[in-house]
Amino acid sequence: MPRFNLSWFYIIIAVVLGFLLWNSEGSVMSGGMSKQATYNEFKEYVEHGYASRIVIYKEQGPLNMYIKPEHLGDVFRKSNEKQRSGESYVVVEYGSIEKVEEFLEEQQKAGNFKGELTYKEQGNTMWNILINFGPFLLLIFFWFFIMNRMGGGSSASNGGMNIFNVGRSRAQKVEVDEKTKVTFADVAGQAGAKQEVKEIVEFLKNPKKFTDLGGKIPKGALLVGPPGTGKTLLAKAVAGEADVPFFSMSGSDFVEMFVGVGASRVRDLFRQAKEASPCIIFIDEIDAVGRARSRNAMMGGNDERENTLNQLLTEMDGFGTNSGVIILAATNRADILDKALLRAGRFDRQIHVDLPDVNERKAIFKVHLRPLKIDDSLDIDFLARQTPGFSGADIANVCNEAALIAARHDKKSVTKDDFLAAVDRIIGGLEKKNKVLTAEEKRTIALHEAGHATISWNLQYANPLVKVTIVPRGRALGAAWYLPEERQITTKEQMLDEMCSLLGGRAAEELFTGHISSGAMNDLERVTKQAYGMIAYMGMSDRLPNLCYYNNDEYQFSKPYSEETARLIDQEVQKMVGEQYERAKRILTEKSEGHGQLAQLLVDREVIFAEDVEHIFGPRPWASRADEIIEGSEETETENQRREDHDAETK
Numbered sequence: 001m002p003r004f005n006l007s008w009f010y011i012i013i014a015v016v017l018g019f020l021l022w023n024s025e026g027s028v029m030s031g032g033m034s035k036q037a038t039y040n041e042f043k044e045y046v047e048h049g050y051a052s053r054i055v056i057y058k059e060q061g062p063l064n065m066y067i068k069p070e071h072l073g074d075v076f077r078k079s080n081e082k083q084r085s086g087e088s089y090v091v092v093e094y095g096s097i098e099k100v101e102e103f104l105e106e107q108q109k110a111g112n113f114k115g116e117l118t119y120k121e122q123g124n125t126m127w128n129i130l131i132n133f134g135p136f137l138l139l140i141f142f143w144f145f146i147m148n149r150m151g152g153g154s155s156a157s158n159g160g161m162n163i164f165n166v167g168r169s170r171a172q173k174v175e176v177d178e179k180t181k182v183t184f185a186d187v188a189g190q191a192g193a194k195q196e197v198k199e200i201v202e203f204l205k206n207p208k209k210f211t212d213l214g215g216k217i218p219k220g221a222l223l224v225g226p227p228g229t230g231k232t233l234l235a236k237a238v239a240g241e242a243d244v245p246f247f248s249m250s251g252s253d254f255v256e257m258f259v260g261v262g263a264s265r266v267r268d269l270f271r272q273a274k275e276a277s278p279c280i281i282f283i284d285e286i287d288a289v290g291r292a293r294s295r296n297a298m299m300g301g302n303d304e305r306e307n308t309l310n311q312l313l314t315e316m317d318g319f320g321t322n323s324g325v326i327i328l329a330a331t332n333r334a335d336i337l338d339k340a341l342l343r344a345g346r347f348d349r350q351i352h353v354d355l356p357d358v359n360e361r362k363a364i365f366k367v368h369l370r371p372l373k374i375d376d377s378l379d380i381d382f383l384a385r386q387t388p389g390f391s392g393a394d395i396a397n398v399c400n401e402a403a404l405i406a407a408r409h410d411k412k413s414v415t416k417d418d419f420l421a422a423v424d425r426i427i428g429g430l431e432k433k434n435k436v437l438t439a440e441e442k443r444t445i446a447l448h449e450a451g452h453a454t455i456s457w458n459l460q461y462a463n464p465l466v467k468v469t470i471v472p473r474g475r476a477l478g479a480a481w482y483l484p485e486e487r488q489i490t491t492k493e494q495m496l497d498e499m500c501s502l503l504g505g506r507a508a509e510e511l512f513t514g515h516i517s518s519g520a521m522n523d524l525e526r527v528t529k530q531a532y533g534m535i536a537y538m539g540m541s542d543r544l545p546n547l548c549y550y551n552n553d554e555y556q557f558s559k560p561y562s563e564e565t566a567r568l569i570d571q572e573v574q575k576m577v578g579e580q581y582e583r584a585k586r587i588l589t590e591k592s593e594g595h596g597q598l599a600q601l602l603v604d605r606e607v608i609f610a611e612d613v614e615h616i617f618g619p620r621p622w623a624s625r626a627d628e629i630i631e632g633s634e635e636t637e638t639e640n641q642r643r644e645d646h647d648a649e650t651k
Helices: 006-023 039-047 069-076 097-110 125-150 191-205 231-241 261-275 304-316 358-368 380-385 392-408 416-428 439-457 492-502 504-513 518-537 563-590 592-605 610-617 626-650
Strands: 034-037 051-057 063-067 089-092 116-120 220-224 246-250 279-284 325-331 349-352 465-469 479-482 607-609
Touching: 034 039, 039 063, 039 089, 039 097, 051 097, 063 069, 191 220, 191 231, 191 279, 191 325, 191 349, 220 231, 231 246, 231 279, 231 325, 246 261, 261 279, 261 304, 261 325, 358 380, 358 392, 392 416, 416 479, 439 465, 439 479, 439 492, 439 504, 439 518, 439 563, 439 592, 439 610, 465 592, 465 610, 492 504, 492 518, 492 563, 504 518, 504 563, 504 592, 518 563, 563 592, 592 607, 592 610, 607 610
Parallel strands: 034 089, 051 116, 220 325, 220 349, 246 279, 279 325
Antiparallel strands: 051 063, 063 089, 465 479, 465 607
């Protein structure tokens, strides 16, 4: 049977109203002819015997005089008019109903009028229909409108009256198109994450390979990592590589204003997945529904989200069997997820998708540079070194921004300068050339930025300098770009050197201008956070050694240390920051001549590079590890390629 659709209801109402209008007495749609006539004409028609019957409407309304078929030509002046279906009539306005009745009595006695005289209530047929049925129709329309909105809108996928489908899953079955298909070749870097995801695809394609050895197919995998690192892209690659159904939805799609809808949608999702097994379910941003359940009764422990989470836990590892159904989920807030959701048997694997290192950034650049017309002299290794801490989404944004900048300058290809401008645009913001600075402000900013550059150049573990500018960009009046080394662990000495470099701007202001300004606020904020982290979390204090007061409990509202310890932490932070500030002033005093030259060069040129600093202070004895990392990675890639070729020949 065809499904019921709301359009049927509209069509039925329109047909009924049209039928009533067409067949109603006195309607222009009834098929007969009609016209207005004066009272004298009315008397003349009756005296000649043209009237078949007369209807008088009460409340001083007009009367209708219906014409005999044989006299239609006499009344409407059309002798060749053919008789049509329905009665024809004339509409007459009259003054007094008593006069009309007296006139009709005289004509009946004279034998000129032999028809009936009837009385009816005055009213319009359409108006009467609206009065009688209007409230009922409005109520029906309002009911269907509200139910349709609550059901998530009218769409073919939800099937007409969505109120009856409100508890159904909103998961979309991914249809892989060859033009938009995403494969593992499109996911650069993340070798470890790709390997584990590839195994999941292999589980579904060839489960016998693993079950023959007694292994079990994992039930779920959780993709964890910062935003923009490619978690959703990995899931799309799974959909492109696997020849199995792929259901995709967001964690917020489970939550609805109705109580019990989230749990119902979870049940319906797993029911569809079981019917289509083997298959993959992908839940993006699972933290929307998988947050840790409250242990405090005052926090509300029986809300809709917790009911949905309970149903999800039951479906993932309950008495029922979900064989052949693998769940992929993505989140960047794994620390707030419920522990029951993370245990083995539900999400058996946690796949960490971290920010790419210099080698992976090089591979990501190669992917995003494919559609661009780049200059032949562009060095991808240089771009990878210039974007530390960038995620895959950030690198894609850099490539797109560079192409826009090149097009803005009417270039035929995208060059190195365009990419550097794009990096500056993304990190620092839009360059504000129209911001007016006084000569004193400009010199203060130059001294501040030269202080950062001087100290970072003369400290072993400070980040290598790339360039310094005093051109306002975004909310900053000046900036120094560094190339931080990508370390797996960081020592106390490295952190102290970075802290000293951050304090170099404030120290330079105090030493060479005699006053301090608000320009160091961001530096002081970073220094303070770093100092508290070193002392309270990393145990790098002389008076509080080897102690960590970090607490990851979401519902812990008290400090995990006493007031005396808090006072001691504050004292240690002040001592550490004070020591590095004095150290910065001491270095600037020793290098005051070079610092002055650097500041003057900034005032004159507004932008200086590492080569200019090297010309003033001499070569920096501590080289960056980025070149060594890239060279080592190229050797590793070559060795891996040799191994793959050897394995292929062996097979």
